[in-house]
Amino acid sequence: MNLEAFESQVLPVKNKLFRFALKFLGNEEEAKDVVQEVFIRVWKGREQMDQIQNWEAWCMRITRNLSLDRLRTLTRKPTQNIEETFDIRQESFTPHESTEMDESMNRITEFINALPEKQKQVIHLRDVEGYSYNEICEILELDMNQVKVNLFRARNAVREKLMKINAYGL
Amino acid sequence: MDSKKIEELLNKYWNCETSLEEEQQLREYFKGSDIPQEFKGAANLFQYFNTHKKKTLNDVSFDDEVLEKVRHVPKGRISTLVYNAMRIAAGLAVLVVAAYFVRNEVRKSTPQEIVDTYDDPKLAFEETKKALKMISRGFGTAEEKARKINLFNEAKEEIQKGEKENNNL
Incomplete structure (x- = not known):
């Protein structure tokens, strides 16, 4: 792989890698550093890329491993600033609807952040990034059964909490 | 898409039986407005997923x-x-x-004297011989001088002997 191919094919996945790293680290600067390190690793290992069937999943796996390494070395707790940086306002919403939406987003963020680590990763990869079950198995180094069980538990934990809010208007 | 179809898809979704295409259909549906109240919770969740997907690495120089x-x-x-x-x-x-x-x-x-100056061994031998002869001459001269000192000592001993004999007499 030459530099042009790297620039046109590999670099564009940066946002997926960034979002995934952010899920672990909760800090944009740290996540950015991890993504940069991932690309350097990918470049160093580009000779193996021909033998890798799904290089995007490979990049995601490296992102996960490096993020976990970094988490271990960080002494401070990850800062939960993800929700603060989202702009969820859409032109079609009235100010009242936007406020309501803000609240719902914050609640769902809370629900998802409260999930066990594996469930959080699986629901992110499937429902945010749209990866297939096989790809998720490859990224998280889990078997199909574990992936499905974790996704089922994650979706249903969030569903239960959503039903409670809607039932009691909390 | 009618609400029955959405309900059916949502049930499959909660049971993790939907395909990626079906999940995409749900995502598209919940992007729209006029969502029935019964789907409000699910709509919020899909809105959350859509919003998360928009998060990008906001750095032009990256x-x-x-x-x-x-x-x-x-x-x-x-x-x-x-x-x-x-x-x-x-x-x-x-x-x-x-x-x-x-x-x-x-x-x-390094002083020039201790550096080898002769490439031809014969010449070097001759020069060494010359140097040794010069030293030898030096020794010869010293020996002559020493002999003179010896003569002086002998004379001194003779005088002392003569003095002793005179005293005895």
Whole structure:
């Protein structure tokens, strides 16, 4: 792989890698550093890329491993600033609807952040990034059964909490 | 899409039985407005997923930084070997040049007398002989002087002897 191919094919996945790293680290600067390190690793290992069937999943796996390494070395707790940086306002919403939406987003963020680590990763990869079950198995180094069980538990934990809010208007 | 179809898809979704295409249909549906109240919770959740997907690495110089770093990464294993070999060669070259200069300096500071001056062994032998003869002559002269001192000592002893005899008488 030459530099042009790297620039046109590999670099564009940066946002997926960034979002995934952010899920672990909760800090944009740290996540950015991890993504940069991932690309350097990918470049160093580009000779193996021909033998890798799904290089995007490979990049995601490296992102996960490096993020976990970094988490271990960080002494401070990850800062939960993800929700603060989202702009969820859409032109079609009235100010009242936007406020309501803000609240719902914050609640769902809370629900998802409260999930066990594996469930959080699986629901992110499937429902945010749209990866297939096989790809998720490859990224998280889990078997199909574990992936499905974790996704089922994650979706249903969030569903239960959503039903409670809607039932009691909390 | 009618609400019955959505309900059916949602049930499959909660049971993790939907395909990626069906999940995409749900995502598209919940992007729209006029969502029935019964689907409000699910709508919020899909809104959350859509919002999360929009999160991007907001740094215009990121690509350039990565490409710059990548350019400075040594190529493959062979290149690494060549690179290391060149480093060792450069180190050796520095040592050789340094040794050459040090040798020159030492030569300059060494006195000329102790440096070999003769390339022809015969000539060197002759010169050595000359030098030894010169030393030998020096010894000869010293011996003559010593003899004179001996003569003086003998004379002194004779005088002392004569004085003793006179006293006895």
